[in-house]
Amino acid sequence: MRVLLQSTASGILIGGVYALVGIGLTIIYGVMRVINFAHGELLMIGMYLTWIIFTSFGVDPFLSIAITIPAMFLFGAFLQRVLINRVLNALPQNQILLTIGLGLVLSNVVMLIYTSDYKIITTRYSSSTINLAGLPISTPLAISLLITTVITAILYFFLLKTDTGQAIRATAQDRDAAQLMGINVKRMSVLAFGIGTALAGTAGALVSPTYYIFPQVGGAFTLKAFVIVVLGGMGSVIGATLGGIIIGVTESLAAVYVSSGMKEVFVYVLFLLVLLFKPAGLLGRSRM
Amino acid sequence: MRGARQVKTFGRIHLTASGFAALPLLIVAAVVAALFVFPWLVASPYLLHLMILLFLSVAMGESWNVIGGYCGQYSVGHAAYFGVGAYAALMLLQYKHIAPWWGVWVAIAAALIISLLIGTICFRLRGPYFVLASIAVAEIIRLVVLNWKQLTNGAEGILLVDIPPLMLGGRLVTDWLSKTPFYYLGLILALATLLVNYLVQHSKLGYYLQAIREDQDAAHSLGINLSFYKNVALAISALLTALSGVFYGLYIGFIDPASVLGVDLSVQMVLICIIGGIGTNFGPVVGALVLVPLSEALRANLLSKFLFSIGVVQETSRVGGFLKENLAHAHVLIYGILVVVVILFMPDGVLGFGKKLIARRARPLSATPTPLVGGLDGST
Numbered sequence: 001m002r003v004l005l006q007s008t009a010s011g012i013l014i015g016g017v018y019a020l021v022g023i024g025l026t027i028i029y030g031v032m033r034v035i036n037f038a039h040g041e042l043l044m045i046g047m048y049l050t051w052i053i054f055t056s057f058g059v060d061p062f063l064s065i066a067i068t069i070p071a072m073f074l075f076g077a078f079l080q081r082v083l084i085n086r087v088l089n090a091l092p093q094n095q096i097l098l099t100i101g102l103g104l105v106l107s108n109v110v111m112l113i114y115t116s117d118y119k120i121i122t123t124r125y126s127s128s129t130i131n132l133a134g135l136p137i138s139t140p141l142a143i144s145l146l147i148t149t150v151i152t153a154i155l156y157f158f159l160l161k162t163d164t165g166q167a168i169r170a171t172a173q174d175r176d177a178a179q180l181m182g183i184n185v186k187r188m189s190v191l192a193f194g195i196g197t198a199l200a201g202t203a204g205a206l207v208s209p210t211y212y213i214f215p216q217v218g219g220a221f222t223l224k225a226f227v228i229v230v231l232g233g234m235g236s237v238i239g240a241t242l243g244g245i246i247i248g249v250t251e252s253l254a255a256v257y258v259s260s261g262m263k264e265v266f267v268y269v270l271f272l273l274v275l276l277f278k279p280a281g282l283l284g285r286s287r288m
Numbered sequence: 289m290r291g292a293r294q295v296k297t298f299g300r301i302h303l304t305a306s307g308f309a310a311l312p313l314l315i316v317a318a319v320v321a322a323l324f325v326f327p328w329l330v331a332s333p334y335l336l337h338l339m340i341l342l343f344l345s346v347a348m349g350e351s352w353n354v355i356g357g358y359c360g361q362y363s364v365g366h367a368a369y370f371g372v373g374a375y376a377a378l379m380l381l382q383y384k385h386i387a388p389w390w391g392v393w394v395a396i397a398a399a400l401i402i403s404l405l406i407g408t409i410c411f412r413l414r415g416p417y418f419v420l421a422s423i424a425v426a427e428i429i430r431l432v433v434l435n436w437k438q439l440t441n442g443a444e445g446i447l448l449v450d451i452p453p454l455m456l457g458g459r460l461v462t463d464w465l466s467k468t469p470f471y472y473l474g475l476i477l478a479l480a481t482l483l484v485n486y487l488v489q490h491s492k493l494g495y496y497l498q499a500i501r502e503d504q505d506a507a508h509s510l511g512i513n514l515s516f517y518k519n520v521a522l523a524i525s526a527l528l529t530a531l532s533g534v535f536y537g538l539y540i541g542f543i544d545p546a547s548v549l550g551v552d553l554s555v556q557m558v559l560i561c562i563i564g565g566i567g568t569n570f571g572p573v574v575g576a577l578v579l580v581p582l583s584e585a586l587r588a589n590l591l592s593k594f595l596f597s598i599g600v601v602q603e604t605s606r607v608g609g610f611l612k613e614n615l616a617h618a619h620v621l622i623y624g625i626l627v628v629v630v631i632l633f634m635p636d637g638v639l640g641f642g643k644k645l646i647a648r649r650a651r652p653l654s655a656t657p658t659p660l661v662g663g664l665d666g667s668t
Contacts, residue, residue, distance in 0.1 A: 035416045035419075083628065083632070086632055087631065087632070090631075090635065091635075092415050092416055093360075093362045093419075094631050094635060096362070096416065096419055097558065097559075097562055097627055097631055098627070098628060098631040098632070100364075100555055100558075100627065101559075101623070101624045101625070101626075101627030101628040101631065102624070102628060103624070104555075104620055104621070104623055104624025104627070105621060105624035105625055105628065106624075108620050108621035108624060109621065112621065219551060223420075223423060223424070223427065223551075226420050227424075230417070230420065259435065261431070261434065261435040262431060262432075262435055264427065264431055265428050265431045265432065268424040268425075268427055268428045268431075269428065271420075271421075271424050272409060272421060272424055272425070275413055275417060275420075275421055276409065276412060279413065279417065
């Protein structure tokens, strides 16, 4: 029972970060209908950014998100303007291939600069735990869940209450109608890709104290992000939050009760089952 | 006038039944003949190695082209068939001492079974969902192979010790010690995949597949059984991919989950087709001709040597040393850059781009449209 509780708790902790990755992907898909296969690589860039800030200025990884978020937002906006914008009306396959190519470029450029050696960020709390109702919980993961919650709350507020947020949601619901209503859909696309990239980068910063940092780390996150988004329903932010938690818990339980090498198999099987029996996802009908 | 004369001359030597013009046929025959005598003229093992890699890339691209190019189903999980083929043949050879020319049948059977399994699951999905499902299935297979250590030796992979000599009627055909037998095997494999592509494209099956690619719903309403024909295309594609996998395993002599089952291998198969020109007979050939020499040049550090020789960077400087050290590892970078450039600037691939250039140049010369659009006559 104790093991079950503990693995569920750690699943929820990591699930929070997954949710952040998934929300970024789902916003991009919702607004532009482009599936971003370079999403994990954007997360990897966030990890390296955090590592660079940590090693050269000694800034704590959790504090450095103040730099990571705007930097990644600008990077994402740049990518959208230069690359993604050109294929908005192309075949979906070509969009997918473009982002796959982008991912290859990002991971290989990073490999060229920093080699494929594993990097780690060691803080004084890296391996410490806090006690929550008798369950030991990893401190960095607990902090990252806290930050994730705050960011998600701000994002919800932004999307639901502000004019720009509503314009983004309107674009996601119906691009043409939104344009007829006088919304600058091109700007919304840039904004959405920037926000998505910033979220991926933030997730990278948040996991950097607990993960190995290497150029190929993104691939696994890309696939997981899709699983999360499809599970929750493409384009649904609440769905992505829920999907992230479900995937985190599934992984954590599979690692404890089966084997840690096979935990991803369970995630992918779950993904296939959802695709086959509920292709719209758990919350597929509501858009954002 | 020029157009009319063309019709006349070509009309005489035109093989009307197959829609195959004689001139391209002659060129293909000449190239194939040249390729068959190539090992007699060239002794360099490195050049032979390059050619073998080229054949392998052609075979992989053409295999993927059947399902991705003609049928329009962008599978990004083809490493599954490649890896299963390679593992089946090498495990039989290594643990049970079954010669690869028997093992290859097991590899084909395994790939066909898996393709049916994947097909029944994934073909219920469309577009991006299909892409994702195909990746997920391939990843499941990779993880199972990685973790089933008793059967597959896990991450350590399988190292091939030796291949038994091939005897035919009491005579030794080859002992597999040089690169030449692999060269011919690779050449035959590449030609076979090309032939299959040609046959598929010019058969009823091919028209069904292209109809599915262009508009699934329209094809369905015309009475084409979508899941049946998609599965047939996938089975053909999986069979050929498994053959490529067996060939890779035998030639390289070492396989592990990362090298024969990874997502990047699946992506590579797609890229070969995209860069060359998707859904065309010779697109994957062009793609392989672009990709293999480029990535080999990077791997062999030709690029950094070139930069040193033209004096952009000094070999002894810090940047020079860095480039020399690392550029060889980043040959995948060229794939990424190429695919981005191709998608943005030549969405029909290098082949389509070249055709368009030629057409633009040819148009002012012959005002009448040339009736020689190969393969289209007789189809209506």
